[in-house]
Amino acid sequence: MTRLTLAKFKEKVLTNSEVKKEYEALSVTYNLKKKLIAMRKMAGLTQQELAEILSTKKSNISRLENVYSSSSPKLSTIEEYAQAVGYKIEINLVPIESSC
16 A cells, blocks of 8 residues: 655645635645745844844744744734835735636
């Protein structure tokens, strides 16, 4: 019996419409948090250093970047974070694809 690769497993489970819907909903948050971490690292900052710039605690930065955190930060918080690491926010809204 051969084991499925991660790519094949993902392809298989995403054929289930409920799983696919949940995956797509979570992917936005996951991708945002990955981007935040990448921006901070590109700026050469640790979580502690960024926390000091933003006058907050390291635990708040950690929670903001944690892909498993259920907290949902305000847009203003993300904007402050982005500015502190040398970025600005652009929001792009796109139509939801119809399954019809």
